[in-house]
Amino acid sequence: MPVNLKKFGFEFETCEEKVAYSIKHEDKPLKLSEDMTKTLEYLLWYVPNINSAQSQENELTSSLNFENFVFGIIKNYMNLANKDVAFLNYIDPDIVKFYDKRICPHSQKIILTKSEGESKTDCLLRHIRNSLAHGNFNLVEDMLVGFDYKFGPGGQEICTGIFKIFPKNLLSGLSSLDEEVTAEGLAQIALQRTGYRLERFNNEDRDTSFDFYVKKGSKRYALEIKKYKDTEVLSEREVQKLLDKFSGLYESIIPVLFVNTSFLKKETKEKLKKERVIILDIKNILKMLEGRDILGEIESY
Known part of the structure; x- marks a missing residue:
């Protein structure tokens, strides 16, 4: 079992039916349904406030004053509870090992490092976009599993984000932002x-x-x-x-x-x-x- 994150309100899932998977894509490109292809393309290029020429700004999505309100909308659409989300300064390697190679395909979880001055929603979208852009993701049934890495001292890879989510629910939340988060x-x-x-x-x-x-x-x-x-x-x-x-x-x-x-x-x-x-x-x-x-x-x- 990885390090205890209860002080952050996060609870690791207990699952007897974990599914084996690999970040490495055996099929190149991945065999995706038309709906999933559109979903991943949207997350890669079109979500607000990411480093993409196609991305539109959403001032309130980035606002630290409203970050809990905005992220609360996203969580509701994604059917996430507080115990499913953690924003940390550092992700311990034991946490990475817990989600590497075998996962529960029913329980969504998000563990991210957040930059200073960055809202929770912008943080989530940035890590997902990085994971997709660098190919550090795969699909387990309808669940999108991804890791975001950066290079530390000496070229060592450091994990800065882990997520396993049902991406269609996230898109529903994002589409609501234009209507609700104004x-x-x-x-x-x-x-x-x-x-x-x-x-x-x-x-x-x-x-x-x-x-x-x-x-x-x-x-x-x-x-x-x-x-x-x-x-x-x-x-x-x-x-x-x-x-x-x-x-x-x-x-x-x-x-x-x-x-x-x-x-x-x-x-x-x-x-x-x-x-x-x-x-x-x-x-x-x-x-x-x-x-x-x-x-x-x-x-x-």
């Missing part, structure tokens, strides 16, 4: 978890509209979600556009701005507050995802 999606989930109802904003009497009409009891809010790239501080022009949009437009509806507050100068925040605009930032959304009604708290303060 600023818009997170704001929706956070508000719904704290008892708010959301509708698409539609005000035909105005030239301008917000992203969502938000309701809870007698309270009414207009939610605007702003995402800015390559911006350190909002320009005066953009600030004025926000002020013009919010200023005195709605008597019975309170404007709410969801924005990364690092983009806002102190003076900008004060101007928005004078217009009765509630500002929600990432920290607020994280608290709301945990069930705390920050929007109500801010208004009653």
Whole structure:
């Protein structure tokens, strides 16, 4: 039995029906179904935030603030429990031996080393991509088994990642990211978890509209979600556009701005507050995802 990882919440599987396998491909190329070929191609080239010209960026997938929330979505789609996943600083050779040559084809496990500043989801996708790109993988029934290695001092190979997963479940999770792991999606989930109802904003009497009409009891809010790239501080022009949009437009509806507050100068925040605009930032959304009604708290303060 390999080293004890219970302090990380990880449990090694017990299995009397382990299946022998080899990382070496006897058939070259591997004989794959059409579905599995597409799955591996997607994991190799098209998942977000990997070193591929075909990969698209997903800012929230890479966010350390939201990493547990995002990775939680992935785990749910993959049917993984906390005991099935470990992020370590170092993978002991005994762990590698435990999964080398014979595995349980029913129990999924992920053991990875994570770089500083890297989110859990980005870490998983990076190790899978490296394993596929370097050929350190094989299929055992419908399970994808892979190892990621790097060269250490003296040219010695060091294992930095081990996974055995059902890749179709991972793809289902990844396809959900575009729908769920967006600023818009997170704001929706956070508000719904704290008892708010959301509708698409539609005000035909105005030239301008917000992203969502938000309701809870007698309270009414207009939610605007702003995402800015390559911006350190909002320009005066953009600030004025926000002020013009919010200023005195709605008597019975309170404007709410969801924005990364690092983009806002102190003076900008004060101007928005004078217009009765509630500002929600990432920290607020994280608290709301945990069930705390920050929007109500801010208004009653």
